[in-house]
Amino acid sequence: MKTKNTRLFKKTYLFLLVSIIVPCLLVSIVSGIITFVTANHLADKIIEYSTETMLSISKNADVNLDSLKNIAQVLSAQPEVRNALSDSTLVYSPELGSAIEQIDPSNLHIINTFIFDKDQRTVCSNDGEFNSWDYFTNQLVYNDYSSSYWNNFTFFSTEAFRVLSPGELKTQNGTYNAIPVVFRKIGSFSQKRYLVFNVELTSLLPVNTETSSTQFYILNKFTNDIFSLSPNYDTAKINDPAFLDYVLSNPNADFEYTLPDGKYFVSTSSNDASIIGYTYISIVSKGSVYGGLIPYTIILILINVLTLLTVIVLATRNARKIFVPIKNVWLSLAKKEHTASTNNLLYEIVALSAESKKEREYLYKILPHAQQNYLVNLLNNPDSIESYDSDTKKFLEESLNFQYHYFSVILLQLSPASNFYDRFSIEEYEVIKTGLYNIVYEMFSDEFDSYILPTQNNVLDIVLNMERAEQNEKVRKLLKDLLNYLKNDFEYITLSIGMSKSYHDIPGLKAAHAEALNNFVPYVTPEQQPVIDLKFKSMIVFTNADESALFSALSSFDKNRITETIDNFLQKNQDFCVRELKMLYNYILNTILKFIHINKISYMDEMLDFEITNKILSQPLAGIRNEINQIIDYVSSLKHTKTNFDDLYTYIKENCNSSELSLKILADVFSMSQSSITRMIQDNTKFSFKELLSNIRIENAKELLKNTDLPIDKICEMTGFSNKRTFFRVFKMVTGTTPGEYRKG
Known part of the structure; x- marks a missing residue:
């Protein structure tokens, strides 16, 4: 018996140690979680800083561009400049040079200014009059814009000015990172004569690149060129087609992305009201964010380890002081009374405790189902409730935990329409349905105490527990918001809704459920088994x-x-x-x-x-x-003028060279919905709108490639493609060859 008792006390002693050590381990885990949360919070702050910086850059660009426009207005009002912009022949004069030289832009650093005549190939600046080829070769050398670029420069029809991509600019006074800004139609400007300002990049887009771990870049959306706001940045690592495509499809977003040299937090901002055709990008290495937390984490771990060791030592010493006297007393009693009950007393206590714990765990598992079944039976099969005794009914009713005395019931079913499976699969329907039902439940849970009951045929059954009967109008508003949210998708889905007014107390809950059932006409999916009996079957034919x-x-x-x-x-x-x-x-x-x-x-x-x-x-x-x-x-x-497909096709052909052409524009022009236009195109061509537009553009490109000597970049621009990469991809997909190979063949 002594050996058995000794083993018992060793187990009890071990149990005490574990009961002390486990909380200490939990403290360590919580500390680790705090470290992790702190790291994520720091990352969120850095992303927030990057996003705010992006917005600040965009706003500063707007302000500085407005300032530049004012400078252009003032400059063009001076007689010498006005004459140079208006006369048929561009002639330099000392007064003209002086007017250009005396520009005082305050906070903007304008590197230089010149007037360019496209027809005469002449440039006038404060230094004199030059032939354009000589000027852009010797006086003012752009890294990206040659003399031929300026000779072929053309404004889009709606532009009053154009902000070009930033790049390196070499002048007699040094080398700069500059942004050329070209103006037309100021005063009596001719479209063939332009006023050009070269503005220092950091002046137009002020951002501190020296003290921040965040790197800032500019992406030209039309050419896919990347430019960094600091010469210390490695532009090559983000000049990756997959990354740029992701940025173009997420123009205002925060996300994580893996680049060749590691993982980064990325923020993007694209504002058409600022620098036209640009996306601002900020990236910061995840390693630089979490790396700063390493010393803090090590210190925290050491503190936790020391604390744990200290607790173990103290627990061991104090456990001996507590258990040794108890052990001696118990052994002395056991020697006097060698009965089965004393020998097995602690074992019986441990066994009973374990059994009680198992029963509690089992009860916690089945109680929610018992409550749910009680509520289902209460609403659909009240006679079965009578089989419960009064104490059980009272316990279950109290466990339902309704806070208020008013109830309303909503039945909702999402069903696929006739053409749903032309576009989606059965699996996608299940995903869409589950997502919508989660959204609906969250909408109502934000306003009311809400309970979901199991039903048949994919029907969502929600019981709303409301504080006042007048809140029923809020239910109607939520349903109206839901229908507005889905109105553009009713071509593919059907939404059946049954709604009750609000009723008082548990009898009112039954009345609300009956009224919702009466107002609800669902779509039938007979393969599913009912839980709540909606009391219908259907064999009607409506395919x-x-x-x-x-x-x-x-x-x-x-x-x-x-x-x-x-x-x-x-x-x-x-x-x-x-x-x-x-x-x-x-x-x-x-x-x-x-x-x-x-x-x-x-x-x-x-x-x-x-x-x-x-x-x-x-x-x-x-x-x-x-x-x-x-x-x-x-x-x-109703008088309805049916749009002829020939008119629609003619309009698309005539406007296919515009990169702005879209289904929305067609819908506005022809006063039709976008879905109706899509259906008309598919019925007549078997193509989608994008496929039809791409085919037309590629046919135009093939004509230009065969019959002209225009550069491929120019053909890409003339046929309405947003960038060269998209043009090459679509051309090869349609023709099976590249534009260059097609021209040679």
Whole structure:
């Protein structure tokens, strides 16, 4: 027995040590978490600084460009400059040179200013008059802009001035990082004569590059050129096509990215109101962020280790003082009374404790399900509640933890429309549905105590516990916001909603649930098993093809055709009961309302779609058909000029060279929705809008490559492509060869 007792006390003693050591380990873990959170907080601060710096650069660029425009206005008002810009022949005079030389831009550092005549190939500056080739070869040498560049310089039709890419500029006085800014149409400017300012880069875009670990770059979105704000930066490491494509698709974002030499935090900013066609980029190495925390982390670990060792020593010493006397007393009692109960007393206590713990864990697992089942049975099968005894019912009702006395119920179902699977897969539908249901639940949880109940057929069933009955209007507003959020997607999805008014107490909860069920006409997916019995089954026939046929009939605005299409649906389903026929009418109404939204037709704008549907479906079948006939009469009465595809195609061909051409512009020009234009293009060409536009542009490019000697860069610009890389990629994808190979072949 002595050996057994000794083992028992050793285990108890070990248990005491563990119970002390574990909290110490938890303290160490918490310290590690604090370190990690601190590191992330520091990273967030650095990203925030980078983002604020990007915005500051953009704002400063706007202010400085406005200042530069004012300088250009003042300069062009002086007689000598005005004459030089207006006369047919550009002639230098000392007065002209003096006027240009006396520019005082205050905070801007203008390296030099000149007037360039494109026709005469002449330049006038404060130093005199020069031939353009001589001037750009000997007097003012741009790293990126040769004399031929200026001879071929052209403004876009809407530009009053152009900010060019920054680059190296060599003058008689030294070498600068400069940004050329070209003005036209100031006073009596001719389009063939330009006023050019060369502004020092750090003057136009002031940012401190010396004291910050963040590196700043500028990306020209049209040429994909990269320029750094400091000569100490390595431009090559970010001049990676994959990185630049990611930046172009995320023009105002914060993200992490792995570059060849490590991982970086990246911030981007692109503001069309500032330097046109540019994206500002800041990067900071993750290593530089977390590296500064290494000394702090080491010190924290040492402190935790010393603390842990100290606690172990003290626990060992104090445990001996506490347990040795208890052990001696217990052993002395055990020697006097050698009974089974005394021998196994502590073992029995340990066993009972373990069993009690296991039962508690089991109860914690099943209690939420018991509560949920109780609520489901309360709403759908109240007779089963009577099988519980009064104490169980009271315990379960109290555990539901409703804070308030008013209840409302919402049933919501997202279903794919007829053309959904033309664009998405079944797996994508599940992802979209789950994401939307999470958003809906979060919307209501932010405003109310909300409970989700399991249902069938992908229906979201939410019980709202509200403080006041008047809050029901807030529920309606949230549903209206949800429908507005989804309105552009109703071409691909259908949303069924059932909503109740607010009711008082638990009996009111039952009434709210019954009213929501009565107002809800769902789409049926019979392969799923019900949990809440929505009390319906359906065998009605309404296929994706039927929905497309009705949509096509509505698009004709022909009353007889629309009515005949609906009659055909009813004929196929004439043998079904009233509830199933109402479900068919629900499908028909959803399609009609979708058509109304897509074509921007004003109809009962004060009501939400599900409210219109519930209002109409609450009537007898004859009344429902009468309401639908009134909607058809209203739609048919509208004067609708159907856009001819030939007109649409002609407009695209005539404007394909504009990089701004988009579905939105076509929708505005032809007063149609973007989805209708997309459908028209696909029906007539089997292409998407982007594919059609790319094909037209490539055909134009092929003509220019075969019949002209224009450089490929110029052809890329003339055919509407935003950059050379995109042009090469699309050209090879369409023709199977590169532009250069096509021209040679």
